[in-house]
Amino acid sequence: MGERTAQGRRIAIVTGSALGLGYELARQLIERGWFVTGIDFNAERQAELARRFPAEAYRGFVGDVSDEAFVKRSVAEIAAIGHIDLLINNAGQPSFKTPTGYEAADVDKCLKGLKGMILWSVETLKADGERDLKIANVMSTAATRGNANESVYCATKWGEKGYTQSLKAAYKGSSVKVVGVYPGGIDTDFYRESHDYVSLDKQHSFMSPDELAGVILFNLLSEANLTVSDILIERNYR
Secondary structure (H helix, E strand, C coil): CCCCCCCCCCEEEEECCCCHHHHHHHHHHHHCCCEEEEEECCHHHHHHHHHHCCCCCEEEEECCCCCHHHHHHHHHHHHHHCCEEEEEECCCCCCCCCHHHCCHHHHHHHHHHHHHHHHHHHHHHHHCCCCCEEEEEECCHHHCCCCCCCHHHHHHHHHHHHHHHHHHHHCCCCCEEEEEEEECCECCHHHCCCCCCCCHHHHCCCECHHHHHHHHHHHHCCCCCCCCCEEEECCCCC
């Protein structure tokens, strides 16, 4: 995507930045003066975002968030720009099926988010010398309960919650802050392969991604001498 420079801006990594909540998080960070490095497998959309955002504000990386070689290479390039201040692990894919409907491919699909969360966290922590970093792991309310037709999806989200809680324990009292983010349903293309389970009408009753991103960033970027360690955001039911 070409050479870009942060020019003294704070640096954030947002995985799954091409669409939906990830895009809104990236866009609103840029509006707040951050340099955003967006990670996504959607090359066409990344090229579009590179044209839309100023060169000094956004750089896109195209690849699979669960590909270790891609993660290592990308974090090294980002760390060469400057200290990474914020990592938002947002990427993930759903699979909503009855308990007997799941196959191995569905399990692998859901596990990409967990694997990516771990790989990006590990490499960013190492690149930053395990200091002065905030990690926000965006999961789902599916990490807080079991849902009948989301057994594998819930299992991976519970795994992400376990990883998040373990990071918090490991870095307690340090300058590394870890935040768990648990949003309910969001009106995005996330459900494009699951409209037999989440109809378009139901999807459109979910939370707006731009409003949700604003609430998340309000808590993540607070200048107060405190850390919001968990952000649970439920939609208003109609």
